[in-house]
Amino acid sequence: MDGQTRDFKWIGKRTVRPDGVDKVTGRANFGADFSLPGMLVGKVLRSPHAHARILSIDTGKARVLPGVKAVITAADLPDIPSEEAHFGEDPTDFRYVSHNVMARGKALYDGHVVAAVAATSEAIAEAALGLIEVEYDILPHVLDVEDAMKPDAPLVIEDLITQGITPTPKKPSNIAKRIQYDLGDIAAGFKKADVVIKRRFTTKPVHQGYIEPHAVVASTSEDGQSLVWCSSQGHFMVRASCAKLLGLDVSQLRVMPAEIGGGFGGKVTVYQEPLAVLMSRKTGRPVKMVMSREEVFRGTGPTSGSVMTVKIGATKKGKITAAEATLAFQAGAYPGSPVGLGCMTAFAPYDLENVKTVGYDVVVNRPKATAYRAPGAPLAAFAAESVLDELAKALNIAPLELREKNAAREGTQAPYGPRFGVIGYVATLQALRDHPHYMAPLGPNQGRGIASGFWMNFGGQSSAVINVNEDGTVVVTLGHPDIGGSRASMALMAAEVLGIDITKVRAIIGDTHSIGLSDITGGSKVTFASGMAVVKAANDVTGQLRARAAMIWEVDADGVVWEDGHAVASSTNVGEFEPLSLAQIAAMAAKTGGPISGHASINAKGAGPGFGTHICDVEVDRETGRVTVVRYTAIQDAGRAIHPSYVEGQLQGGAAQGIGWALNEEYVYGDDGRLQNPGFLDYRMPVASDLPMIDTVIVEVPNPNHPFGVRGVGEVPIVPPLAAVANAIEDAIGVRMTDLPMSPPRILAALEDKL
């Protein structure tokens, strides 16, 4: 049996999480926990204006304040040329990253950094910020996507020319890019339809809401080597970005990954890291910078807000004949919203002959949008899955049945072109049909909604090293920060291949000098890609172990196989030998050639697409407009759940975040373009008491391209909830909600409009 079908010793076991003890005892070191002797405190000055030309910055008074060791502005950073950067969502540009880190010429949003200081104490640093005099010319601002697309809108970036339009426009606008995907003949498809539903939707930007604010310590020695300790979704990304933004060689930077208190896409870029490095290089002292929660909200990326129109047509029998979407996403102050991903994912669960999606990437005077779990997909699915629900009701077909009739299968052409290989969408629909939740009775004022979601999942560059210790224990060193339990799953995969007890395996995350380049933790790639690297490195180890056993037995290496953690003679023709355990071979390593170490650096291909289907029950209080989620079940194809508890956690966390996005979360800006709710008291994320226990069902349709069948699981679970909640609300009160969040005032207004 191969790695996809055989019984496993460790894969699929719920072993104790290796980072658990440190985290529950407070011993784990997050970014803000790190300190060095002689460390300075770094702080930034942020623009109070949504859009303003910076006429001058006078730092003279701040520089002479006793205790101030450095003051920097954009003039201290190289004015770097455009160069594409591929870290998170759609590609961005290092030049824009630089301008986002420190405003150059104009401040483009409330909270945009215009200067930074390093001082001997936080109080002195704060006082120094107050002494920096910035002269602004306040400009008209634009916050919302439709306003920003108008011809007379204030230009956020004055030389921005729309890409993706032929001929190329000569006049700048806030539309950074137009993209389009289409299959078939959309007009002919709609002509075949008996029923066509078209709706317009809006969503607000929401923050990733990670618990740990951004934190960094940078220290530079006399030889120009900078050490950086920070939590991020990719310490190699931090290294590359700091090097590009500061004009340094990559080898001058060594980035140590701290434990990370959540990222969800929000930590796939840099903010204060280059500033801390620059100030440590200027002062020769360590510099620590830690954001407050207010700074996190004002200065770091939310995901995009959007305006979307979706139109779907179907025959009376429920066959979808055409589907069309136009998506306009806020990119924030610089180009690079995930609208392309929205276009690709909106209708991906379905087998469609005629489909067209058009996307607009639009800059506005808000913080630069950053990835947020399955960037772009939840918004698009909210619109598409809501219209599908309405279509099902118009056709008098159960929403689940409509999805079953049109579900994507192996060989289905995705709306963005390629045909799917082995996928598990239909299996998630079947699991829903079989689940007791599907037919459970509902109470008064309650409604039920379902929705599906898709994410392509990714592979990418990944490195792993497995060192066999002299006592037979093993250390697995990985290159991706562990956000979702990758140390546990990598240890399980290593133990499975090596055939040793899981307690003999420790997994750690290496720094940028100690492990080969590994891409960011994101895209739902780590268990897939890093897992492939670990399996390859483990196979490298077993090859060496076989060779050492062959040397000990004085036989040919081909005569030795690795079985259940032991070197075994492949047949009696080789000779009669007692099997040698990994520990026995390790104990003889010095005599047989030295330490045993397996290595793998790969660019993992063949990520298996992920599909999920969620079912949600809500109860609506018609007097207050409050929506309570009373029951929720998330079903997803994981390919193979290496550590099921972590997979379930991903499903539950994604559902919880999606419910918050659906019901409550939104940024509130004043007419002056300033953010009015930069804190968790006023920016309402769901807490445990807001939610029921979220049930999960893991479907396993193995990915044929992974040794154990893994598919990424972190992105899909946030895709269906927005529509699942909206569809449940419609079922409860008979009102189709098309604007997020579906907060109590909006529910009350919708109920009043219905009367």
Add this chain to the structure above:
Amino acid sequence: MVLTNELGNQFAGGETKVEVQAKNVRQLIRALEERYPGMGPELEAGMAVAIDGEIYADPFMEPIGPDSEVYFLPRIGGG
């Protein structure tokens, strides 16, 4: 093979479906560059490729069969 609308409009007069003889992605990009000057660097800089449904984010020498379906896509990431 199939180009994005953007590439088709920019380099191929709006054509998005083209037949090209190539045994791997590198040869394909060279052939497209010969036919549509300027397209090659654009493909190498920022595009992923899907060959028979399999997406390659950093394509280079991936083999292409005689009946392969090849799509160029924007290079994309995730959260």
